[in-house]
Amino acid sequence: MGTDQRMVAHQDWSALRESETARMLAACSHCGACFDACPMIPYAPGAKGSDKSETVRGVLDVLTGGQGDAAARNWIAVCTRSASCNEACPEAVNPMLMLRLAKWRGNETGALPKRDAAETMSRVKVFARLSFTEDEQRDWL
Amino acid sequence: MTKSVFWYGCNMTRHGEIIRLSERILQAVGVDAAPVGGPSACCGSPKESTPRIAEGMGNRTMKSFNESGAPRVITWCPSCHMNLDDFMGQSNEQNFDSKHLCEALYEQRDRLAPLLTQTVNARFFVDRHVGFNGRVGVNEIIPELLGMIPGVSFADHSYRAPSYMCFGLAPIPGALADAQRATLDAMRETGADTLVTIFHSCHREMIGLERDHGIRVVNWVHLLAEGMGIAYEDEYKAWRNAEDPLAAIGAERVAAAGEVAVQKLVLPELTRPRLV
Numbered sequence: 001m002g003t004d005q006r007m008v009a010h011q012d013w014s015a016l017r018e019s020e021t022a023r024m025l026a027a028c029s030h031c032g033a034c035f036d037a038c039p040m041i042p043y044a045p046g047a048k049g050s051d052k053s054e055t056v057r058g059v060l061d062v063l064t065g066g067q068g069d070a071a072a073r074n075w076i077a078v079c080t081r082s083a084s085c086n087e088a089c090p091e092a093v094n095p096m097l098m099l100r101l102a103k104w105r106g107n108e109t110g111a112l113p114k115r116d117a118a119e120t121m122s123r124v125k126v127f128a129r130l131s132f133t134e135d136e137q138r139d140w141l
Numbered sequence: 142m143t144k145s146v147f148w149y150g151c152n153m154t155r156h157g158e159i160i161r162l163s164e165r166i167l168q169a170v171g172v173d174a175a176p177v178g179g180p181s182a183c184c185g186s187p188k189e190s191t192p193r194i195a196e197g198m199g200n201r202t203m204k205s206f207n208e209s210g211a212p213r214v215i216t217w218c219p220s221c222h223m224n225l226d227d228f229m230g231q232s233n234e235q236n237f238d239s240k241h242l243c244e245a246l247y248e249q250r251d252r253l254a255p256l257l258t259q260t261v262n263a264r265f266f267v268d269r270h271v272g273f274n275g276r277v278g279v280n281e282i283i284p285e286l287l288g289m290i291p292g293v294s295f296a297d298h299s300y301r302a303p304s305y306m307c308f309g310l311a312p313i314p315g316a317l318a319d320a321q322r323a324t325l326d327a328m329r330e331t332g333a334d335t336l337v338t339i340f341h342s343c344h345r346e347m348i349g350l351e352r353d354h355g356i357r358v359v360n361w362v363h364l365l366a367e368g369m370g371i372a373y374e375d376e377y378k379a380w381r382n383a384e385d386p387l388a389a390i391g392a393e394r395v396a397a398a399g400e401v402a403v404q405k406l407v408l409p410e411l412t413r414p415r416l417v
Contacts, residue, residue, distance in 0.1 A: 009231045013196040016231050039271075039303035043313050078313050080304030081223075082271045097227070107190045114190035115312075121180045121187065123406040124151045128179060129398035130390065130407070131157035131376065140149075140160065141179035 024098050027091045030056045034085035034095035044074040063102040067111045076102050143210040147174035150218030153341050158373045162366045170249035184224035203233040214239045219273040241277040257368035260292035266333035268343050272305030283361050290368035296331035308342035318416035348378040349415050386411040
């Protein structure tokens with residue numbers, strides 16, 4: 001079986017994010033095809049019926065450190081990575097990644113609340129103690 | 142030769158039997174893969190609200206995989222799989238190739254088919270989602286693999302749940318309930334009696350339907366194991382659907398895992414409200 005040795009494309013995640021953000025800003029035409037294709041819009045308060053072009057601009061604002069508007073923030077918050085937007089985008093922006101990176105940026109700036117994952121790993125460990133044998137805990141974790 | 146890695150992720154610690162079955166089925170078709178996961182082999186996804194922490198976790202896992210010498214990392218979790226492709230592998234050297242478990246088994250389907258000797262009476266509907274299918278064709282591969290089991294029939298339907306797995310729907314008010322209702326409707330339309338989950342978070346959310354809706358819920362790996370005649374017990378499902386989850390787990394195991402921790406972290410999950 002062969003191995004897969006690839007070039008490192010980015011120095012770190014910050015560099016990757018900066019590079020992708022710049023690419024997205026240049027490529028996005030704010031047409032709103034991603035918005036139209038998204039199955040989660042009905043779950044985003046204020047997004048349904050909003051101006052799709054303005055909402056996309058709001059997402060890009062959050063992506064670049066701004067606050068965006070409520071429709072944009074709520075859309076970002078309900079993104080579940082359906083990738084329906086990627087199929088719809090005529091500019092190959094990768095809107096799914098755009099929304100994900102916007103969420104990260106919004107978490108950092110405070111525009112979007114952080115997911116409470118404080119207990120996630122503790123829960124993972126307790127379930128391991130319940131589900132795994134002692135040998136499995138030693139070998140698998 | 143160094144074994145491959147079966148990277149089961151972190152939240153799969155709820156489903157030890159799926160890890161055991163996956164390892165055993167891989168071995169049966171000639172693929173030796175050592176299960177690795179939990180907090181020490183994290184893709185960073187649980188901490189991505191703080192990307193710097195997520196990055197550190199992902200980098201540590203990449204270093205571990207590279208140093209292991211494993212020729213291949215076989216993924217289970219779609220979050221891990223996508224983070225490996227989109228972030229970890231973009232900012233680290235990667236000295237291994239990667240495939241999802243269903244792809245690794247599909248590659249060996251000629252060896253898998255003769256092992257599926259047991260008749261399983263099931264008209265199965267697969268809980269298919271959009272999202273991850275663009276990376277790995279789970280929505281086509283898994284029904285094809287399961288279709289090799291004697292006695293089963295595949296209840297095909299056009300419904301695809303939003304989100305790459307149910308994990309994404311759960312915290313959004315109304316979204317998971319809508320997906321569950323649509324799934325049950327689709328099952329009724331097709332005459333399916335068995336709901337097959339693909340991902341662990343979907344299994345976690347869907348097994349509660351078994352108690353009140355007259356259907357059976359299994360993971361796709363469970364169904365393959367049944368076709369191979371491998372016994373297993375889905376303990377998480379038994380706990381979730383028990384009147385008294387702590388009694389179902391058993392006092393001795395609760396004590397061994399830490400009673401306070403089980404009360405605080407496990408019990409609320411097992412007793413959470415059913416949505417439909």
